[in-house]
Amino acid sequence: MIGELIAIGDELTSGRVANTTSGHAARQLFLLGHQIRAMHTIGDDVALIGATLREALTHADFVLVTGGLGATTDDLTNEAVVRALGLKTAVHPGVRASIAARWPPGRLGDAVSLDKLSLLPEGAEVLDSACRMAGYLLRHRGKLLFLLPGVPPQMEILLADKVIPALQAASAEHTLPVCQRVYRTCGLREVEINKRLLDLEADERIHLGYYPVGSEVHVSLLLRDLARGMDDPLFVRTDRSIRAALGDDLYGIDGETLASSVGRLLQERGLVLGIAESCTGGLLSSTVTGVAGSSGWFTGGIVAYANGVKESLLGVEAELLARCGAVSGETARAMAAGAAARLGCDLAVAVTGIAGPGGGTAEKPVGTVHIGLHQSGRTSDQRFRFSGTRRQVQEKTTHMALDMVRRAVLAG
Secondary structure, eight states: OEEEEEEEOHHHHTTSSOOOHHHHHHHHHHHTTOEEEEEEEEOSOHHHHHHHHHHHHHHOSEEEEESOOSSSTTOOHHHHHHHHHTOOEEEOHHHHHHHHHHSOTTSSSSHHHHHHHHEEETTOEESOTTOOSOOEEEEETTEEEEEEOSSHHHHHHHIIIIIHHHHHHHOSSOOOOOEEEEEEEESOOHHHHHHHHGGGGGSTTOEEEEEEETTEEEEEEEEOOOTTGGGSHHHHHHHHHHHHHHGGGEEEETTOOHHHHHHHHHHHHTOOEEEEESTTTTHHHHHHHTSTTGGGTEEEEEEOOSHHHHHHHHOOOHHHHHHHOSSSHHHHHHHHHHHHHHHTOSEEEEEEEOOSSSOOOSSSOTTEEEEEEEETTEEEEEEEEOOSOHHHHHHHHHHHHHHHHHHHHHHO
16 A cells, blocks of 8 residues: 655754654554655644645555644644545544543643543544554545554554554555665765675666665665565565675675674684773673673773873884874774783774864875774774764764674684
8 A cells, every 4th residue: 555654743844753663663564565645743733734744644554643632732633634635533532431431630730621632523433442542544535544643652653553564454456575684884875885786786676775874885785576475486586686786795694783783703712892982982782781681702802092091001112102102003002902802802892083173194194094903912003084073983983893803703
């Protein structure tokens, strides 16, 4: 079925609150074979809500609206629906009784609030049988109109328990689930990945998408109407071809993060990682410990921001710092070696750089970063030049350090 999503709220259009409900709904519905034609984010305006709703109903089999079902004066969705569709309203006895029973006298302020919460368009089918969450279904001229709360947890419950089953039951023909897989890469540009996979796109059944995400590029594979799902020979063959084309630049599938990929590789080989960081200020260690079970492969990290700390905690020689500077390949290697010795780990990574916005020179401009590795008694380093804000430089440094660890483990 073809659908459109409408998220309502001034808090969304002002940017104060992120619209997460539409993204969640789109992902769930897409995987079930439904096509989302458009996603709208609009403010609390009766005329705008009504116009958007009427337009959506001319193109879609179903419309999913979130937000604006509360008791305050800026909750205008019900009023807009009634005006747009030419409906009458009526107090829903079940909703009114449920609210009155749960909220003590004075909680609502006055009877007006209670009336507003329980006054629904005629023909509304309340989705929550216990009437603890706002939300209802309207059947209008053969189309399905779902009105859900804008609060994400409530919306997600009603979507899973009520909306999706209703849509599946209403489908005129059986829709086979979409088969989708996401391939996560690091170290390749989007255009290079596209070149490697170009031959696959000659098959019209195969849909590939390329999405830069920070320092990564994600590749989305989409195949529809496969009777055997992911066991279908076409899916299996395409998946194998993509993995082969991406090689070691592929670090994970679907929800696997770079940090969790590194952890998996280290654990498989019985290795332990240690970290020394300067310009990232603990971000690298924090990213690693964000992975559940990281205690099995991460021994610890040292944040050595000042030169004196690099000397005292990592054993970097003062003469080396004076000669080469804190931001140098020599210092990065010395930091990695020092971390390995003091933390007793199999592999250590160290980062040092100029995150900005100040501190750069002609020789070492802002964004200059050196990453050192120590493994099996050998040290190495790489120099990078990252662009962006201070935070972006720190995030890119963290990402690249993890990818260097990953590749070092793969290389043995």
